[in-house]
Amino acid sequence: MAYDYEKYIRPGKLPHIWCPGCGHGIVMKGLIRAMGTLNLKKEETALVSGIGCASRLPGYIDCCTLHTAHGRAVPFATGIKMARPEMNVILVGGDGDGTAIGGNHFIHACRRNIDMTYIIMNNYIYGMTGGQFSPCTPTGDKASTTPYGNPDPGFDLAKLAIGAGATFVARGTAFHANQIDKLIVEAIQHKGFSVVEILDDCPTTYGRRNKYKSVIEMMNRLKEIAVPVKAAEKMTAEQLKGKVLTGVLYKEEIKPEYTAEYAKVIERAKAAK
Amino acid sequence: MEKKMPRIEIIEKYCKGCRICVEFCPKDVLEMKGFYASVKNIEACISCMQCELRCPDFAIKVITE
Amino acid sequence: MSKKVAFIQGNEAGAYGALYAGCTFFGGYPITPSTEVAEVMSVELPKIGGKFIQMEDEIGAMAAVLGASLAGAKALTATSGPGLSLKQELIGYGCIAEIPCVIFNVMRGGPSTGMPTGPSQSDVMCAKWGTHGDHPAICLVPASVQETFEEVIRAFNLSEKYRTPVMIMPDEIIAHMRERVVFPEPGEIEVVPRKSPTVPAEQYKPYDISFGDVPPLASFGSGYKFHVTGLNKMQDGFPTTKADIVQAEEERQVRKVNANVDDIVTFEEYLLDDAEVAVVAYGSTSRSARYAVNIAREQGIKAGMFRIKTFWPFPDKQIKALAGKVKGIVIPEMNLGMCSLELERCAQGQVPVLGIFRVDGEPINPDQILEKIKEVK
Ligand SMILES: Cc1ncc(C[n+]2csc(CCOP(=O)(O)OP(=O)(O)O)c2C)c(N)n1
Ligand code: SF4
Ligand code: SF4
Ligand code: SF4
Ligand SMILES: [Mg+2]
Numbered sequence: 001m002a003y004d005y006e007k008y009i010r011p012g013k014l015p016h017i018w019c020p021g022c023g024h025g026i027v028m029k030g031l032i033r034a035m036g037t038l039n040l041k042k043e044e045t046a047l048v049s050g051i052g053c054a055s056r057l058p059g060y061i062d063c064c065t066l067h068t069a070h071g072r073a074v075p076f077a078t079g080i081k082m083a084r085p086e087m088n089v090i091l092v093g094g095d096g097d098g099t100a101i102g103g104n105h106f107i108h109a110c111r112r113n114i115d116m117t118y119i120i121m122n123n124y125i126y127g128m129t130g131g132q133f134s135p136c137t138p139t140g141d142k143a144s145t146t147p148y149g150n151p152d153p154g155f156d157l158a159k160l161a162i163g164a165g166a167t168f169v170a171r172g173t174a175f176h177a178n179q180i181d182k183l184i185v186e187a188i189q190h191k192g193f194s195v196v197e198i199l200d201d202c203p204t205t206y207g208r209r210n211k212y213k214s215v216i217e218m219m220n221r222l223k224e225i226a227v228p229v230k231a232a233e234k235m236t237a238e239q240l241k242g243k244v245l246t247g248v249l250y251k252e253e254i255k256p257e258y259t260a261e262y263a264k265v266i267e268r269a270k271a272a273k
Numbered sequence: 274m275e276k277k278m279p280r281i282e283i284i285e286k287y288c289k290g291c292r293i294c295v296e297f298c299p300k301d302v303l304e305m306k307g308f309y310a311s312v313k314n315i316e317a318c319i320s321c322m323q324c325e326l327r328c329p330d331f332a333i334k335v336i337t338e
Numbered sequence: 339m340s341k342k343v344a345f346i347q348g349n350e351a352g353a354y355g356a357l358y359a360g361c362t363f364f365g366g367y368p369i370t371p372s373t374e375v376a377e378v379m380s381v382e383l384p385k386i387g388g389k390f391i392q393m394e395d396e397i398g399a400m401a402a403v404l405g406a407s408l409a410g411a412k413a414l415t416a417t418s419g420p421g422l423s424l425k426q427e428l429i430g431y432g433c434i435a436e437i438p439c440v441i442f443n444v445m446r447g448g449p450s451t452g453m454p455t456g457p458s459q460s461d462v463m464c465a466k467w468g469t470h471g472d473h474p475a476i477c478l479v480p481a482s483v484q485e486t487f488e489e490v491i492r493a494f495n496l497s498e499k500y501r502t503p504v505m506i507m508p509d510e511i512i513a514h515m516r517e518r519v520v521f522p523e524p525g526e527i528e529v530v531p532r533k534s535p536t537v538p539a540e541q542y543k544p545y546d547i548s549f550g551d552v553p554p555l556a557s558f559g560s561g562y563k564f565h566v567t568g569l570n571k572m573q574d575g576f577p578t579t580k581a582d583i584v585q586a587e588e589e590r591q592v593r594k595v596n597a598n599v600d601d602i603v604t605f606e607e608y609l610l611d612d613a614e615v616a617v618v619a620y621g622s623t624s625r626s627a628r629y630a631v632n633i634a635r636e637q638g639i640k641a642g643m644f645r646i647k648t649f650w651p652f653p654d655k656q657i658k659a660l661a662g663k664v665k666g667i668v669i670p671e672m673n674l675g676m677c678s679l680e681l682e683r684c685a686q687g688q689v690p691v692l693g694i695f696r697v698d699g700e701p702i703n704p705d706q707i708l709e710k711i712k713e714v715k
Contacts, residue, residue: 007329014331021291026326026327026328029326058565059565063563068401072398072428074398076401077405079408080559087409087559107286159456216293219296261275268351
């Protein structure tokens with residue numbers, strides 16, 4: 001049966017602003033299905049973003065939504081979660097927002113392991129401002145500010161999150177739409193800081209400057225590079241060259257969650273009073 | 274029991290003509306008609322839902338009973 | 339019952355004032371000379387079930403404060419010059435999204451790292467003009483430890499009443515000086531609660547001007563759902579570029595403060611009735627000024643002091659009237675002439691404005707002020 005997305009879409013807000021074929025819409029649908037699966041209460045769910053095309057997502061979703069400043073979704077959300085630990089806090093945003101201007105906040109939220117889910121739509125580019133390179137743009141690629149090819153090496157966002165101490169890290173792609181909601185559901189259920197990177201496409205500012213002349217070529221690329229973690233186990237290093245792993249990449253349940261730890265601080269402070 | 278034929282609804286006011294649904298349908302059910310996606314061959318549809326899942330614009334619905 | 343009395347620093351008084359005002363969240367990043375505020379909050383907040391978080395930088399701290407406030411907490415951050423510079427983008431966010439909070443900024447020498455332990459009054463312009471775009475600004479400048487305690491409460495009250503970030507800016511001398519503070523009993527000083535919505539959740543709009551220039555603010559997690567953005571917004575909180583709405587909303591945001599200057603602006607007039615020379619001063623500098631005025635009086639000079647307690651909005655009306663009464667205005671300040679510019683603007687050329695500007699990390703002493711008083715002819 002066709003999925004009823006209306007349940008979590010704000011009335012009258014569609015069509016959205018994203019370009020034809022932009023993967024952000026596919027991710028938004030995945031998020032809505034995940035919210036539906038978990039039956040998240042709108043009044044008890046905060047959806048927080050920064051600035052960028054991806055960060056326009058919360059405006060469409062019917063819950064407590066906060067469109068903050070560029071790179072600052074994580075600390076705004078941290079304030080909300082600390083003040084109301086009982087709320088579900090979900091963050092969405094782009095690769096530039098999350099790993100460049102917001103990179104410091106990102107690694108510290110990973111370190112704290114505060115119970116929130118961060119969905120990063122990695123389209124390898126600053127889409128909103130017209131296609132400047134981001135910390136996730138592959139070396140050699142063209143962006144409006146790397147006309148001779150990008151000299152910067154890019155981040156592996158998932159490794160960054162794991163290294164910084166996030167306790168749930170998953171990766172999917174906009175092509176593998178069916179998997180997006182499942183990864184998000186698992187991430188939200190996880191108690192701790194969870195990161196879901198969705199490899200995404202920006203046909204307008206990235207694809208056309210590089211070798212992907214259409215949305216379809218960009219989608220095909222996502223299809224080709226993705227290898228599920230399970231399948232990768234049986235592949236050789238040679239076979240894995242140029243591929244990216246998808247699925248749940250990392251999960252641990254030993255590290256304490258931050259708001260729970262702070263609850264203990266409160267107990268200790270009250271005992272010492 | 275014979276499976277009922279799905280119905281595919283394309284909401285033109287949302288469709289941005291990106292072709293994703295058309296290109297990745299495993300059974301070649303859809304086509305572009307002018308700017309919009311449209312159904313060419315509903316008989317072949319296996320209700321895999323991929324077109325609906327991948328449409329970035331909430332513009333296609335696969336309605337099964 | 340006798341009241342609780344303590345001999346404490348301005349920074350500590352600031353923290354206790356915040357707690358009196360009902361603050362339950364602190365987000366900060368350590369910086370001299372404001373750190374004691376964070377330290378006291380880290381001790382006291384968890385005792386009452388409040389939350390303290392040391393963020394990764396001042397931008398993060400400002401963001402956390404705004405997030406916590408949206409979730410219903412009265413929230414405080416403390417910082418100093420360089421941190422205030424970092425917070426500016428999000429202070430603007432608080433202004434446009436209309437999120438109450440208090441910024442306790444201890445003024446130290448600048449620009450940049452400047453003189454971390456030296457006193458200064460050079461952040462007063464940053465308090466109004468630091469963030470880009472037209473926006474309301476409220477900034478209080480206490481001159482004693484007791485006043486720091488009381489003015490932090492007023493800062494919280496104003497932030498809730500006008501739904502906007504409010505700054506309180508003691509200079510380093512006030513922040514680190516120890517004085518006797520008499521703590522008021524609960525209820526003795528008014529504490530203004532947040533104006534919550536009265537309409538059912540489905541009808542709630544976060545910028546509903548049918549409730550006046552300051553619409554009620556619901557909290558995330560309290561049964562209401564709504565959208566907040568830093569873009570120009572409509573009454574329902576969603577972005578707009580419609581010219582008439584943007585114009586009206588921007589004007590309302592600024593009008594909240596500008597139409598209420600008489601409610602917000604506070605000052606002290608000392609020996610001004612017959613004064614021929616007015617010393618205008620604020621913060622620790624006003625203590626030297628008071629001393630200088632007393633000596634001038636002993637020497638037969640009719641001097642008085644106008645002490646600015648609310649720097650923004652600036653006491654335009656009062657200064658204009660003052661300039662019409664005296665022969666000259668003397669302004670001692672620990673910067674190169676910030677308040678002085680405002681005084682000249684308000685005095686409109688009626689009388690000369692003589693400045694004593696010090697940025698060497700030393701306080702302005704009464705002798706210097708007395709000398710200037712004598713220059714007024
Ligand atoms: C402080 C600040 N600096 C720069 C910008 C300009 N800016 C807006 S969005 C953006 C990049 C967004 O890229 P990303 O987060 O990857 O999102 P996308 O648009 O690709 O979805 C930039 C640089 C801004 N809005 N604020
Ligand atoms: S510019 Fe790129 S990221 Fe932005 S909406 Fe268009 S396709 Fe999407
Ligand atoms: S449901 Fe599957 S088979 Fe049917 S049109 Fe969509 S993609 Fe094609
Ligand atoms: S995927 Fe959606 S928007 Fe794109 S052509 Fe098909 S129906 Fe239209
Ligand atoms: Mg991007």
